[in-house]
Amino acid sequence: MEIIHVTAECYPVAKAGGLGDVLGALPKYQKEAGHIAKVVMPMYRTRYLYQQQWEVVHKGVGNLGNQAFDYTVIKESANKNGFDLYLVDINGLLDREKIYGYSDDTERFLSFQIAVTDWIARWEHRPDVVHVHDHHTALIPFMMQHCFAFRKLAGVPVVLTIHNAQYQGTFDWSKSDYLPVWDPWKTGLLEWDGMINPLATGIKTAWRVTTVSETYMLELSRSSNGLESLFEYEKGKCIGILNGIDTDVWNPAADHYLDTQYDLDSVTEGKWQIKSSLCNTFGLDPLKPLFIYIGRLVGEKAADLLPQVIGDSFFHIGRSMNFLVLGSGEPEVEAQLEWIKQLSWGDYNVYIGYNEGLSHQMYAGADFLLMPSRVEPCGLNQLYAMRYGTVPVVRKTGGLKDTVLDIGEKDGYGITFQHASVGDITHAIFRAVQLYENPVRFDEVRRRMMTLDFSWHRSAQSYLTLYKSLK
Ligand code: ADP
Ligand code: GLC
Numbered sequence: 143m144e145i146i147h148v149t150a151e152c153y154p155v156a157k158a159g160g161l162g163d164v165l166g167a168l169p170k171y172q173k174e175a176g177h178i179a180k181v182v183m184p185m186y187r188t189r190y191l192y193q194q195q196w197e198v199v200h201k202g203v204g205n206l207g208n209q210a211f212d213y214t215v216i217k218e219s220a221n222k223n224g225f226d227l228y229l230v231d232i233n234g235l236l237d238r239e240k241i242y243g244y245s246d247d248t249e250r251f252l253s254f255q256i257a258v259t260d261w262i263a264r265w266e267h268r269p270d271v272v273h274v275h276d277h278h279t280a281l282i283p284f285m286m287q288h289c290f291a292f293r294k295l296a297g298v299p300v301v302l303t304i305h306n307a308q309y310q311g312t313f314d315w316s317k318s319d320y321l322p323v324w325d326p327w328k329t330g331l332l333e334w335d336g337m338i339n340p341l342a343t344g345i346k347t348a349w350r351v352t353t354v355s356e357t358y359m360l361e362l363s364r365s366s367n368g369l370e371s372l373f374e375y376e377k378g379k380c381i382g383i384l385n386g387i388d389t390d391v392w393n394p395a396a397d398h399y400l401d402t403q404y405d406l407d408s409v410t411e412g413k414w415q416i417k418s419s420l421c422n423t424f425g426l427d428p429l430k431p432l433f434i435y436i437g438r439l440v441g442e443k444a445a446d447l448l449p450q451v452i453g454d455s456f457f458h459i460g461r462s463m464n465f466l467v468l469g470s471g472e473p474e475v476e477a478q479l480e481w482i483k484q485l486s487w488g489d490y491n492v493y494i495g496y497n498e499g500l501s502h503q504m505y506a507g508a509d510f511l512l513m514p515s516r517v518e519p520c521g522l523n524q525l526y527a528m529r530y531g532t533v534p535v536v537r538k539t540g541g542l543k544d545t546v547l548d549i550g551e552k553d554g555y556g557i558t559f560q561h562a563s564v565g566d567i568t569h570a571i572f573r574a575v576q577l578y579e580n581p582v583r584f585d586e587v588r589r590r591m592m593t594l595d596f597s598w599h600r601s602a603q604s605y606l607t608l609y610k611s612l613k
Pocket of ligand 1: 436469495498501520522
């Protein structure tokens with residue numbers, strides 16, 4: 143089969159979170175399974191771009207309203223990542239360093255989608271499936287089916303995967319003329335709550351909608367930032383497929399970000415070395431259990447609760463643990479996390495920013511990973527942590543619920559809690575400290591986790607089965 147993934151992120155080209163990880167891995171596994179897997183994404187000006195060799199494969203012209211724009215599609219010559227990688231360049235719109243966060247993101251991602259659809263419509267052959275991801279690419283199924291210029295693609299199956307329904311890409315009808323001319327009878331497909339809502343349009347028009355865990359799929363009909371009734375209505379075509387992890391990139395025995403690599407036989411010694419050096423760098427005490435948080439500092443991750451959780455843990459449990467936080471996001475949360483450094487007795491530190499290498503060292507050197515998320519469609523951090531022998535302490539929601547079994551259950555290997563509240567999180571930390579203080583049990587849990595298989599093999603197969611059902 144020929145599968146075309148269209149995405150805003152793909153590791154190692156450009157990554158802001160788990161979307162990038164998924165797009166850097168799933169196509170590789172699909173290729174290994176004998177298929178043609180192509181990834182098409184914007185040509186941001188990231189370091190990766192300048193380090194590779196590229197060839198121009200297409201030049202075209204698109205229109206954003208009455209503004210014409212030139213676009214160029216380039217392909218990575220060496221296929222370094224194990225799949226075919228294409229970048230779309232649009233001067234003045236996509237040629238930026240960051241992926242998101244610009245005031246003209248609507249224009250940027252609309253022009254990207256118009257260019258990609260235009261390019262595919264010009265191929266002499268038709269791909270077997272176009273697979274779009276999140277709201278940045280979710281207008282593509284509408285354009286393929288209902289915009290006159292792209293009608294040639296109307297019969298090509300399109301799958302939409304929702305990695306996060308909190309973000310929907312909504313924009314005002316005053317920008318509707320950005321879209322290529324569409325069949326006016328279909329205008330209702332663009333509309334949700336008085337606005338043009340790309341994610342809602344994608345849900346209505348994709349042939350199948352998937353999301354990244356079964357529990358999140360169920361949660362969406364109850365809570366999805368205004369789209370609840372739409373998910374309920376469309377549930378017949380929706381399915382949850384759990385993400386996997388790229389075990390080549392996330393492998394403690396071969397991770398080039400680590401000074402000491404380790405496997406199941408050397409885990410105790412290996413982790414100790416990494417923890418010691420990490421604690422040394424951040425002024426922490428390696429003899430105490432190390433709790434880490436890695437991720438976007440936003441409400442959906444409950445990062446706003448971290449300062450109080452850390453303070454309450456020191457107060458109620460005693461200063462018997464360390465916390466190290468890596469992340470960036472809402473300025474107030476960043477400021478609070480910086481501010482509480484004053485309270486540290488050599489047992490708390492924070493790194494505000496994005497640092498891929500440090501994240502690997504933290505997964506490897508920590509004892510526990512905190513994920514108190516209010517919303518977590520899948521979550522990859524807990525899967526990386528487990529592979530690196532770090533016990534996840536997670537709220538029972540979305541993909542966290544589907545991947546972490548509490549140590550109170552038979553063969554359990556993590557610590558789970560019910561509510562994103564300071565009380566529940568602090569109690570879970572207390573349970574984690576107790577586990578740490580029982581080295582035999584702690585070691586047993588650690589080893590059990592490390593042997594779990596969260597690789598992409600099974601999920602990649604589920605996607606292929608889904609595509610085949612659309613033929
Ligand atoms: P989300 O996509 O919602 O942010 P995931 O758990 O799916 O959450 O994936 C987050 C990914 O981003 C992981 O690979 C994690 O290690 C990485 N990550 C998040 N924040 C940072 C950061 N500040 N520095 C380095 N890596 C980060
Ligand atoms: C999103 C979700 C996260 C998921 C990731 C990859 O960013 O927030 O839970 O793991 O996408 O699918």
